Amino acid sequence: MPASLPSSLPRLQPDAPSNNLPRLLLLSPPMEDKCPKPIRCKAAVCRAAGEPLAVEEVVVDPPKAHELRIKIVCTSLCHSDVTFWRMKDFPGVFPRIFGHEAFGVVESIGEQVEGFAAGDAVVPTFLAQCSECADCRSSRSNVCSKYRFAVRPGMPRDGTTRFRDGDGNPIHHLFGVSSFSEYTVVDVTQVVKVDPAVPPATACLLSCGATTGVGAAWKLAKVEPGSSVAIFGLGAVGLAVAEGARICGASKIIGVDLNPDKEELGKKFGVTHFINPKELGEKTVSQVIIEMTDGGADYCFECIGLAALMNDAFQSSRAGWGKTIILGVEMHGAPLTISSLEILHGKCVMGSLFGGVKPKQDIPILADKYLNKELELDKFITHEVGLKDINTAFDLLLQGKSLRCTIWMDK
Numbered sequence: 001m002p003a004s005l006p007s008s009l010p011r012l013q014p015d016a017p018s019n020n021l022p023r024l025l026l027l028s029p030p031m032e033d034k035c036p037k038p039i040r041c042k043a044a045v046c047r048a049a050g051e052p053l054a055v056e057e058v059v060v061d062p063p064k065a066h067e068l069r070i071k072i073v074c075t076s077l078c079h080s081d082v083t084f085w086r087m088k089d090f091p092g093v094f095p096r097i098f099g100h101e102a103f104g105v106v107e108s109i110g111e112q113v114e115g116f117a118a119g120d121a122v123v124p125t126f127l128a129q130c131s132e133c134a135d136c137r138s139s140r141s142n143v144c145s146k147y148r149f150a151v152r153p154g155m156p157r158d159g160t161t162r163f164r165d166g167d168g169n170p171i172h173h174l175f176g177v178s179s180f181s182e183y184t185v186v187d188v189t190q191v192v193k194v195d196p197a198v199p200p201a202t203a204c205l206l207s208c209g210a211t212t213g214v215g216a217a218w219k220l221a222k223v224e225p226g227s228s229v230a231i232f233g234l235g236a237v238g239l240a241v242a243e244g245a246r247i248c249g250a251s252k253i254i255g256v257d258l259n260p261d262k263e264e265l266g267k268k269f270g271v272t273h274f275i276n277p278k279e280l281g282e283k284t285v286s287q288v289i290i291e292m293t294d295g296g297a298d299y300c301f302e303c304i305g306l307a308a309l310m311n312d313a314f315q316s317s318r319a320g321w322g323k324t325i326i327l328g329v330e331m332h333g334a335p336l337t338i339s340s341l342e343i344l345h346g347k348c349v350m351g352s353l354f355g356g357v358k359p360k361q362d363i364p365i366l367a368d369k370y371l372n373k374e375l376e377l378d379k380f381i382t383h384e385v386g387l388k389d390i391n392t393a394f395d396l397l398l399q400g401k402s403l404r405c406t407i408w409m410d411k
Contacts, residue, residue, distance in 0.1 A: 036062035036069060036108035042409075043163070043181035044390045045171060047095040049088040052391045053180065058097075058171060060183040061162040063110035067155070067185050070122060073200045075102035075179040076404045077393045078208050079235070080126075083331075084151070084174060085394075091151040096172040097163055099179035100126045101208035101404075103200045106191075113188050121196045123207040125359040126175035128156065128189035142219075142358045147189050149353065152176065156187050180390060182409050192363045198370060201384075201406045202377050206363050206370075208354075209404065210377055212327065213240020213303070215355020217248055219362060221299045221325050225249030230289050230297040231271070232313050233304035234262040236380060236403045237327055239269040241301045244355075246270030247374055250299075254292060256285055259400065268379055286315035293318065300324045307334040310349075314338050320346040327352045380404045386411035 039060045044053040063069045081098045084091070106120040116122070128147035135141040143149065147156050153172035154160045162185035163171035163178065178184050194203050205211075213236070217223045229245040231238045234257040245253050246269070255262060255271040263274040273292060277285050290296050296318030302310045305328030314324045319342070326349065330336070338349065357363065369375035383405040385392050396402035 038062060039069075039107075039183050041182035042387060043097050043171075043178075044099075044387060045095050045097055045165070046085060049092055049094065050086050053098070053394075055388050055390070057166055058181065059164045059166075059168075060181065060185060061164070063108060063113075063162075063185050064155075064158070065111040066113060066157060066188050067110040067162075068106050068113060068116055068122075068188060068191055069108045069183060069185050070104040070124065070191070071107045071183055072102050072104040072179050072181060072409055074204050074409065075099045075407050076201075076204050076209075077101075077390075077397055077407065079237075079397070080208075081174070082394065082397060083329075091153070093153045093172050095165070095169075096153070096174055097178040097181050097184075098174050099181070100124065100175045100177040101204055102177065102179035103194075103203040103207065104179075104184075107183065116188065116191065116193070121194050121198075121203070122191050123194055123203055123363065124177045124179060124184070124186045125190050125192060125207055125354070125363070126177060127354045127357075127359055128176075128187065129358055129360045130189045131360065136358070142356050143353055144189065147187070149175075155185070156189075180387070180407070182387070190359070192359050194364065195367050195371065198367050201381055202370065203367070204406065205377050205380055205404060206366055209236045210240045210243075210380055211357050211363060211366060212352070212355040213237040213242075214244035214247075214366065214375065215357035215362065216301060216325055216327055216352045217241050217244030217250075217299070218355075220350060220352050220356030221301075221323055223248040223250050223299055226251045227298040228252040228254070228293045228318075230254040230256065230293075230300045230313065230316050232256045232300070232302045232309045233328065234259075234266050234271070235303060238301070238303035239266065239271075239380070239403065241303060241327070242266060242269040242271050243376060245299070247369070252293065252297075254289060254297065256289075269376075284315075285312050289316040295319070296322050298322060302326050302328055304328045305331045307332075307336050310336050311338060314342070314347065314349060317347050322347045324349045325352050326350065327355075381406055384408065384411070 133146040255266040300313040393405040
């Protein structure tokens with residue numbers, strides 16, 4: 001058993017509650033430290049699959065080469081966190097610090113880090129962008145082939161952890177981010193600078209969910225003005241697709257969901273028509289969409305993760321040029337089976353990881369769209385809690401009561 005860590009390690013106290021970024025930049029002594037030391041702080045740790053998270057004191061090691069240590073200002077809960085929280089078998093490993101959608105301020109940097117300095121406002125991302133590999137240099141891909149996305153228990157370069165508990169035992173990472181902690185260490189390829197004018201809770205959304213949905217419509221599908229769009233599943237990502245389709249100028253945005261409450265909610269995000277499959281009688285969803293769009297939707301997005309819905313989306317797309325974009329990971333591992341004849345008739349299926357967005361290139365563009373009031377993001381935030389109440393965020397999401405719950409470190 002490792003020896004207990006010395007109590008002499010600095011314990012960084014959270015700042016007074018504030019949403020004002022300029023005040024956050026006044027974090028002085030630790031941020032100017034040229035030789036960063038381990039930091040004691042609070043983190044929400046999960047020690048077994050499906051169990052409530054426990055807020056406890058952890059030690060966050062200094063950043064190594066190509067890494068940054070970030071003071072997390074706020075984070076939020078994504079369905080992907082819930083998926084791995086429930087997972088009993090690998091890559092579900094414990095103890096682990098979840099969280100990958102966040103906003104923070106750079107506290108210190110490791111060797112060979114360029115383009116960042118202590119005090120920078122940043123968002124971490126689960127997807128890397130090295131800007132050097134063939135995929136990062138190409139406009140055809142957003143999946144870095146040098147540091148390819150994988151669900152690792154440690155950091156992407158050396159596989160080791162930067163977290164330890166009070167007894168010195170390692171705590172695993174999630175997606176190389178682990179933002180349910182007052183401080184975290186992230187690889188430089190997974191950190192993006194953002195305009196400090198973007199409010200922290202809003203910038204947090206750009207880290208994952210909102211960017212995934214908006215990007216799928218804007219960057220990947222390239223939705224055209226006047227086109228028709230069908231979205232299967234109006235959760236946070238599906239509604240973000242609707243928002244992306246709205247700013248792209250789609251004239252008909254059809255939302256498909258079993259929850260009748262999503263009809264009114266969808267209108268706030270640009271949904272013009274709503275379909276509840278339970279209310280269609282003898283007709284199928286695809287039949288109704290084909291009738292509504294005079295031949296099928298130009299773009300169909302599956303945002304749930306069910307093979308049957310993926311097939312429904314494909315059936316609902318227009319012959320000749322219809323695109324079906326898959327954003328959901330099939331939750332049961334079932335294969336997708338589609339007609340080769342319909343493929344021959346011009347339909348296509350596209351996979352979407354992070355909405356086709358290149359993090360370092362495109363997140364700043366989305367931040368500018370928000371500041372210019374083109375992109376509406378604040379409506380995604382439905383609840384706020386402090387770190388000590390993080391399990392409430394899980395309850396709200398599991399009960400279908402929240403889109404995004406902001407978790408403040410200093411609240």
